[in-house]
Amino acid sequence: MNKLFYILTFTFGWSLSVTAQICSIQLKGIVNDSHDATPVSDASIYLSEVGTEQWTDAKGKFSFANLCPGTYHLIIQHIGCPTKRMAFELYADTIMEINIEHHVNMLHEVDVHEHHDNAMNEQVLGINSMDNNSQKSLAASLTHVPGVNMISNGSDIGVPMIHGLSGNRMTVINNGVLHSGQQWGTDHSPEIDLNSAGNVTVVNGAAAIRYPGNHMGGIVVLSPLDIPYDPHLHGKTRSTIESNGRGGTLNAQLFKGLKRLQWRVGTTLKHYGDRHSPEYYLKNTGTKQAHANAELRKQWKNKLEWEGYYNFFSANYGILRGSHIGNLTDLESAFERQIPYYTDSFFSNALEAPKQWVQHHQIKSTLRKQWNSKMLEWNLSGQRNQRREFDVRRSGRSDIPALSLSQHSLQSDLIFKDKKSLEIGYQLLGKNNTNIPETGILPLIPNYVAFTNGMYASYSRRFSIIKIDLGGRYDFTFRNIAMLTNSVPREIAYFTNKFHHIGFIGRGTINVAPKWKMLGEFSIKQRPPEINELYAFGLHQGVSGIEEGNADLNRERGIKSTLQLRGRIGENIHVDLRGYMHLFNGYIFLQPQSEFRLTIRGAFPVYTYEQCDARLTGGDFILKYKLGKDWNFETTWSYVHGINRSIQLPLTFMPPLQAQYKLSYEIPEWNNWRNLKIELEHEYVAKQWHWDPTLDFIAPPKGYNLVNLHMSTTLNKWKFKPQLRVGVNNISNTIYRDYLNRQRYFADALGRNITLSWIQNF
Amino acid sequence: MKAIKLIPLSILSIALFSCEPNDPVDPNEEELITTFNVDLEANGFTYTLNYTDLDGDGGNAPILTIDSLSANTTYSGSITLFNESETPTEEITPEVFDEANDHQFFFSSSGSSTFVYSDQDDNGNPLGLSFEVTTGNTANETFTFVLRHEPDKSAAGVSLGDITNAGGETDIEVSFDVIIE
Numbered sequence: 001m002n003k004l005f006y007i008l009t010f011t012f013g014w015s016l017s018v019t020a021q022i023c024s025i026q027l028k029g030i031v032n033d034s035h036d037a038t039p040v041s042d043a044s045i046y047l048s049e050v051g052t053e054q055w056t057d058a059k060g061k062f063s064f065a066n067l068c069p070g071t072y073h074l075i076i077q078h079i080g081c082p083t084k085r086m087a088f089e090l091y092a093d094t095i096m097e098i099n100i101e102h103h104v105n106m107l108h109e110v111d112v113h114e115h116h117d118n119a120m121n122e123q124v125l126g127i128n129s130m131d132n133n134s135q136k137s138l139a140a141s142l143t144h145v146p147g148v149n150m151i152s153n154g155s156d157i158g159v160p161m162i163h164g165l166s167g168n169r170m171t172v173i174n175n176g177v178l179h180s181g182q183q184w185g186t187d188h189s190p191e192i193d194l195n196s197a198g199n200v201t202v203v204n205g206a207a208a209i210r211y212p213g214n215h216m217g218g219i220v221v222l223s224p225l226d227i228p229y230d231p232h233l234h235g236k237t238r239s240t241i242e243s244n245g246r247g248g249t250l251n252a253q254l255f256k257g258l259k260r261l262q263w264r265v266g267t268t269l270k271h272y273g274d275r276h277s278p279e280y281y282l283k284n285t286g287t288k289q290a291h292a293n294a295e296l297r298k299q300w301k302n303k304l305e306w307e308g309y310y311n312f313f314s315a316n317y318g319i320l321r322g323s324h325i326g327n328l329t330d331l332e333s334a335f336e337r338q339i340p341y342y343t344d345s346f347f348s349n350a351l352e353a354p355k356q357w358v359q360h361h362q363i364k365s366t367l368r369k370q371w372n373s374k375m376l377e378w379n380l381s382g383q384r385n386q387r388r389e390f391d392v393r394r395s396g397r398s399d400i401p402a403l404s405l406s407q408h409s410l411q412s413d414l415i416f417k418d419k420k421s422l423e424i425g426y427q428l429l430g431k432n433n434t435n436i437p438e439t440g441i442l443p444l445i446p447n448y449v450a451f452t453n454g455m456y457a458s459y460s461r462r463f464s465i466i467k468i469d470l471g472g473r474y475d476f477t478f479r480n481i482a483m484l485t486n487s488v489p490r491e492i493a494y495f496t497n498k499f500h501h502i503g504f505i506g507r508g509t510i511n512v513a514p515k516w517k518m519l520g521e522f523s524i525k526q527r528p529p530e531i532n533e534l535y536a537f538g539l540h541q542g543v544s545g546i547e548e549g550n551a552d553l554n555r556e557r558g559i560k561s562t563l564q565l566r567g568r569i570g571e572n573i574h575v576d577l578r579g580y581m582h583l584f585n586g587y588i589f590l591q592p593q594s595e596f597r598l599t600i601r602g603a604f605p606v607y608t609y610e611q612c613d614a615r616l617t618g619g620d621f622i623l624k625y626k627l628g629k630d631w632n633f634e635t636t637w638s639y640v641h642g643i644n645r646s647i648q649l650p651l652t653f654m655p656p657l658q659a660q661y662k663l664s665y666e667i668p669e670w671n672n673w674r675n676l677k678i679e680l681e682h683e684y685v686a687k688q689w690h691w692d693p694t695l696d697f698i699a700p701p702k703g704y705n706l707v708n709l710h711m712s713t714t715l716n717k718w719k720f721k722p723q724l725r726v727g728v729n730n731i732s733n734t735i736y737r738d739y740l741n742r743q744r745y746f747a748d749a750l751g752r753n754i755t756l757s758w759i760q761n762f
Numbered sequence: 763m764k765a766i767k768l769i770p771l772s773i774l775s776i777a778l779f780s781c782e783p784n785d786p787v788d789p790n791e792e793e794l795i796t797t798f799n800v801d802l803e804a805n806g807f808t809y810t811l812n813y814t815d816l817d818g819d820g821g822n823a824p825i826l827t828i829d830s831l832s833a834n835t836t837y838s839g840s841i842t843l844f845n846e847s848e849t850p851t852e853e854i855t856p857e858v859f860d861e862a863n864d865h866q867f868f869f870s871s872s873g874s875s876t877f878v879y880s881d882q883d884d885n886g887n888p889l890g891l892s893f894e895v896t897t898g899n900t901a902n903e904t905f906t907f908v909l910r911h912e913p914d915k916s917a918a919g920v921s922l923g924d925i926t927n928a929g930g931e932t933d934i935e936v937s938f939d940v941i942i943e
Contacts, residue, residue: 322929324931325931325932326910326911326930326931326932326933326935327932327935329908329932329935330930330931330932333929341914341929341930342929392911392912392931393793394793394857394858394861394911394933395793395857395860395861397793432783432784433783434783434784435786435789437786437787437788437789437790438789439789440789440790440791440792440793441789441791441793442789442791442818443786443789446783446786447783447784447785447786448783449781449782449783451781480781480782480783481783482782482783482784482785482786483786484786484788484789486817486818486819486821487817487821488816488817488847489788490788492785492786538819539819546819597819598823598824599815599818599819599824600795600796600798600813600815600824600934600935600936601932601933601934601935602908602932602934602935602936603935604819
């Protein structure tokens with residue numbers, strides 16, 4: 001061979017031969033699917049500097065001729081794959097091998113590969129989904145993941161719910177750090193902008209053992225993307241405007257990846273006014289939100305790495321004016337209204353009380369040393385969380401928060417990994433939560449300092465066709481509490497909490513047949529009662545009643561068993577079926593008391609935290625069917641059945657049966673349009689038939705059907721090739737209310753929404 | 763090497779973190795209404811309906827003081843509001859009076875007694891800090907007083923004292939079992 005063939009891959013860098021010639025260099029390449037190394041045909045390969053486009057042939061090959069030496073950028077696009085950019089220097093004839101992540105065409109997901117074991121019982125929102133959901137809240141972006149729902153209070157305040165568990169039972173991990181805010185309120189959204197992450201993973205099983213927190217079921221993990229090697233400055237903007245709320249979201253990122261130093265900065269701005277239900281404006285439901293993040297990564301020659309990360313988030317959320325109530329009579333009269341009180345006939349951008357203001361800072365440092373196949377990592381992070389909630393009050397006090405909390409937290413982790421088989425970690429978490437005494441209202445939760453000392457170990461090993469994962473964790477939580485009593489005059493009472501809690505997980509993944517995989521998982525989890533469950537006292541608008549903690553609560557203990565089967569039928573059908581049963585001892589829930597509390601403002605329902613034995617049984621089902629070359633069909637179903645075993649009655653706020661159908665048509669090329677995708681989607685949410693009338697004010701709303709249409713394409717025009725997307729949600733402007741949205745007591749959910757997005761890589 | 767040097771720093775930063783929570787500060791609940799007082803005057807005598815709940819929501823039950831009224835008599839009523847959890851006691855009535863446009867009292871009786879407003883806000887709509895009540899025949903009746911914040915005073919019937927379409931948040935809702943003799 002007189003030529004040296006060097007293989008270039010995106011992740012491992014590049015190389016070149018020495019036989020340079022002036023402007024007669026040939027660039028040849030092959031595009032493979034990174035999952036199974038099969039060639040990818042019909043991928044568009046664009047050489048920016050020359051401005052020419054090529055298509056890969058049936059063998060995944062492409063070639064450019066007569067190139068001059070220099071630095072080039074290739075842009076690789078393929079249906080269902082995130083657009084990929086590569087920078088490389090060309091001095092001589094070169095052959096490249098390009099691997100692309102062919103995730104979104106889900107038929108490829110099932111390929112039975114070693115590194116896909118972890119993907120069982122996990123779901124990832126990749127770049128494409130992030131681009132398409134950039135305007136949504138974190139919780140809303142996850143609602144299309146089977147088994148994930150959202151507990152919400154209006155349009156932008158939402159908390160993810162995984163397999164029926166939310167709030168204190170759900171944990172968000174942002175960049176390896178336990179997100180520390182005021183998770184106890186179902187109307188407290190995680191203080192994170194979706195755009196600050198590169199991808200989001202919902203972890204239901206074993207991988208969750210390495211994270212501290214109270215997650216009984218799943219966790220949501222936000223991770224930054226790698227910054228690929230490229231000596232030039234690159235970036236991305238995502239701009240979206242929406243008709244409902246008459247607002248938009250703008251996200252911009254800049255990054256640069258040098259050999260041993262990479263950095264990225266990003267920011268998001270969001271502004272929406274009053275949303276619109278099919279028939280009326282939802283007064284005071286606007287959002288103003290901003291986010292900024294910066295990260296820096298540095299590697300040294302001796303495999304020492306450092307990463308620094310900073311994230312800032314700030315938001316103002318309006319809450320439907322007609323949902324703020326004085327007492328039980330007000331609440332009942334609000335239920336009877338067809339149109340909520342205070343509804344205006346015009347659009348407004350104003351954000352007034354009731355509203356929430358939140359601000360969050362996160363800073364993190366990671367130091368990592370690798371040697372042989374071992375790795376030692378040390379993380380140190382700090383967070384500051386501020387939350388102010390404003391109610392409608394007398395004498396100009398609406399500008400004074402009714403709830404004002406400030407929280408500082410610290411986390412330090414020391415993690416040792418041996419290849420991928422053994423991992424040991426130690427974690428120390430500290431949290432200081434203080435009520436700012438500006439409110440003029442007795443605080444709902446006391447001041448406290450909490451420490452958690454945790455350690456875990458996990459081990460995995462493959463024995464021929466079976467892979468075993470084992471993990472265990474132990475945590476000790478210590479809290480010092482200082483609480484104002486409700487006696488006259490007010491006094492300070494001090495309490496101390498000490499809880500030991502453990503976790504264990506075991507799972508096996510078996511290749512039951514070619515292209516079929518089965519997962520069996522068993523886990524034990526415990527969590528200490530949270531501060532609000534123990535000590536809350538006062539009127540909580542989030543539950544429309546007086547909430548009382550119960551200092552006698554004990555640990556909540558859960559045992560979950562999961563069975564999952566995933567595989568392919570023929571070449572065109574992909575099936576994923578998952579069933580689980582989650583048994584609880586001491587499940588903590590809010591029990592309405594039989595008597596109303598008489599106050600000068602009239603009667604209020606009273607809720608006290610109690611414990612019971614509970615059982616959550618559920619399942620998720622995914623079917624993907626490739627109907628033809630360009631047509632794909634997908635359906636997902638999920639259901640959870642929750643029961644209080646102590647009294648054999650339903651648990652409250654469990655997600656009802658849901659189904660989605662998606663039909664999509666994809667063509668690689670049409671005139672100047674690339675990767676044209678048209679997607680018709682039908683969402684069905686059933687009525688929650690399984691409910692306990694003593695635990696809710698009114699019956700669950702009836703089931704509903706929504707139809708959505710999305711069209712996306714990349715315009716192969718100009719040098720910058722814009723990616724465009726048009727979407728219409730709730731096309732028929734259907735009137736509906738969602739069981740898991742607290743606003744259902746007062747108003748209809750959102751009407752038709754037209755979305756226009758422009759995503760630009762540069 | 764660097765990692766090892768930084769570990770004491772991490773321990774130090776955790777140690778700087780106090781183990782004791784900040785002592786909560788009494789939030790000075792100046793908005794709290796502990797006492798709702800109605801003075802009813804007729805023929806030179808004053809009768810009182812009083813609701814007092816010093817510790818606010820929860821805790822000890824409220825104390826109600828209720829004078830008996832005479833049948834078929836017109837009383838001129840005036841309402842005063844206090845926060846007695848403060849020292850000295852703070853009168854809240856002026857806060858309602860100053861925001862008369864955003865407040866309205868509603869009166870109702872389970873029997874045949876009737877209420878009419880005798881005051882107005884700047885827009886000529888009723889407020890209800892002053893009113894007249896005319897009792898019916900001898901009976902046991904329940905009088906209910908409701909103070910709404912930000913009601914829709916222009917909604918149908920609201921300026922005549924009908925609460926049905928008023929909306930707004932309830933700041934006060936107190937009932938008295940009154941003996942009319």
